[in-house]
Amino acid sequence: MLRSHPGLQAPEYYVPGLSADHVSERYGIPIEEIAKLGSAENPHGASPLAKQAVKEHLEALHLYPSWTADSLRQKIAAKYGFEYPQVICGSGETEILSLITRAFCPPGDKIQMPGPCFPIYHLFAEAEGRLPVLVHEATDRQSMAIDVDTYIEAIQSDTRVVYITNPHSPSGTWLEESEVRRIIESAPNSLVVLDEAYVHYSNTAGYISLAHEYENLVVLRTFSKAFGLAGLRIGFGIAHPQIIESLLAVKPTWNMGQLQIVGGIAALDDDQHVETTVKTIMNNRDYVQTRFDDLDRFRMISNSHSNFFLVEILDSEINSTEVFEGLLERGVVVKDGSVSFRGLEDRFLRCDVNFQQHMDRLVDGLADLP
Ligand SMILES: Cc1ncc(COP(=O)(O)O)c(C=O)c1O
Known part of the structure; x- marks a missing residue:
């Protein structure tokens, strides 16, 4: 049997949040009673403008799209104040x-x-034979905030890429602009990746404008969250044109289909959908915090600027997999920290913010665990 390269001898795969269909079937719970809180999707669904644009564009499916998704690049550039050679589009940020x-x-x-x-x-x-360095000591276990000095100290001469996620996942914690600048300026020989997948929920404009200033920075955003298009697969990056040129050279040629391109363009005009979504998340983030005050075996890590938050299990008699399974039986899907995030071990769960009835299901489910 042919063997793949050494990085792939024992590959590890992404563990997605469970689907509502799966949980409904396995536990015999009606699908409408399932609280799906493990994938950070949009409770209000997809942007209506994007759905309409996709429907209207079905006649173009026999045509190859622009290999650089140029009309979407132009639209993104115009929306965020850049030139289109500073933009790359991907099949989700993940690509x-x-x-x-x-x-x-x-x-x-x-x-x-x-x-x-x-x-x-x-x-x-x-998987690509590069060395990931997870700086666990930069994360304060009580607040889950990142200590920027410790994070900067860890950067070495052969560190080529430095990630910042803001708001952070899985904690939702937030770094101020001065902190983000400090990391970028401390890594002049690395490409700093500022992942702003969840930025809408911070209720700020984020720091995309820093891409005008720093040549070692790429800012990433996704359409999967506030625009509700996780199933369409659209993300983008903004950086100096030379960074974008290198990325284009390794990009699978037609990575963006016709429907992703038109859907993305339409979604960028759907301010109403984004506004409704952000309002729901912010209100219910506050609401669920008040509900957690009733629990003594679980602590919500407060200060999330995102559409999820961490729950710490304070009861040493029970671990995250047992809580995860117990919630599933009660129709509540979350993420088991010990399975989904390296370094969280078995004391944490990540739970999405969603409609109030689902927040109630989560808290009632936790209270009901033996
Ligand atoms: C921090 C972070 N970045 C990026 C992504 C992926 O986004 P996309 O759906 O655009 O690939 C996720 C998805 O959950 C995420 O949590």
Whole structure:
């Protein structure tokens, strides 16, 4: 049997949040009673403008799309105040993460990320024979905030890529602009990746404008969250044109289909959908915090600026997999920290913010556990 390269001898795969269909079937719970809180999707569904644009564009499916998704690049550039050579589009942000790994980190060199973090960062690094460095000591276990000094100290001469996720996943913690600048300025020989997948839920404009200033920065955003298009697969990166040129060179040629391009363009005009979504998340983030005050075996890590938060299990008699399974039986899907995030071990769960009735299901489910 042919063997793949050494990085792939024992590959590890992404563990997605469970689907509502799966849980409904396995536990015999009506699908409408399932609280799906493990994938950070949009409770309001897809942007209506994007859905309409996709429907209207079905007649173009026999045509190859622009290989660089140029009309979407133009629209993104105009919306965020850049020129289109500063934009790259991907089949989700995830695809752009793979391009960054290949284009900016030679095999064997280091890619730095906070521990815990979005697992794709280290899974891609390992699969491509690059060395992921998870800086666990930069994460304060009480607040789950990142200590920027410790994170900066970890950067070495062969660190090619440095990740910042803001708001962070899985904690939702937030770094101020001065902190983000400090990391970028401390890594002049690395490409700093500022992943703003969840930025809408911070209720700020984020730091995309820093891409005007720093040549070693790429800012990433996704259409999977506030625009509700996780199933369409659209993400983008903004950086200096030379960074984008390198990424284009390793990009699968027609990575964006006709429907992704038109859907993305339409979604960028759907301010109403984004506004409604952000309002729901912010209100219910506050609401669920008040409900957690009733629980003594679980602690919500407060200060999330995102559409999820961490729950710490204070009761040493029970671990995260037992809580995860117990919630599933009660129709509540979350993420088991010990399975989904390296370095979280068995004391944490990541739970999405969603409609109030689902927040109630989560808290009632936790209260009901033996
Ligand atoms: C921090 C972070 N970045 C990127 C992504 C992926 O986004 P996309 O759906 O655009 O690939 C996710 C998805 O959950 C994420 O949590």
